Amino acid sequence: MQLISVKNIKKIFRTEEVETPAIRGVSLEVEPGEFIAIMGASGSGKSTLLHILGLLDRQTSGSYRFEGKTIDDYSPDELAHLRNSRMGFVFQAFNLLPRTSVLENVKLPLTYSNVPSKEWDVRAKKAIDSVGLSHRIEHEPSQLSGGEKQRVAMARALVNNPSIIFADEPTGNLDSISGKKIMEVLQNLNDKGRHTIILITHETSTANYAKRIIRLQDGLVSSDRNVSKRLWAKDGYMK
Secondary structure, three states: OOOEEEEEEEEEEEOOOOEEEEEEEEEEEEOOOOEEEEEOOOOOOHHHHHHHHOOOOOOOEEEEEEOOEEHHHOOHHHHHHHHHHHEEEEEOOOOOOOOOOHHHHHHHHHHHOOOOHHHHHHHHHHHHHHOOOHHHOOOOHHHOOHHHHHHHHHHHHHOOOOOEEEEEOOOOOOOHHHHHHHHHHHHHHHHOOOOEEEEEOOOHHHHOOOOEEEEEEOOEEEEEEEOOOOOEOOOOOEO
């Protein structure tokens, strides 16, 4: 069963006098286990599309099915539960709680889940270990590097064991070495077959970690291709 199927979705932002189309008619399907990079210039609609796919926003028109069920059949509470339990999010801004430990930051999504509280520490520690930060578990964000903060955000996205991870410019605030580590973590998670990943990026070196690259232009898909072979470049990135 397809994880995601969208057909002819459009998104129009409206003010009192102006209509601005951001997505003009996008159709695509996402299979379980895919690693997809969505690329495009600023204003191409890529972040708007991710917000729709991640149920952070609703399309103006068109259909969206998640795991075979149309989004229109979900109540607002059901959508919130679906978003928290089946989806994980990593953003360019780390969005961590200050003066709060790594462990407590990662546990946060569990407070809105059906997971018994006695399991929270075990789940959070497992997620933290999966991104290689067990030695930082009691540190606060102010004590971490940018790359470490992003890995905490990734652990938080993983703690509910989601079907899919949405990553919006996850390396945008990082230097090249830290960015490479973040992409290696995402690639490793995908290669283990545990998570589907949809990545938004404007950087070719980042997009090339994906197995499929979709390009947007003016709110439309301009190309959609599978990447059959990934090659390491001398600087550690793929080409």
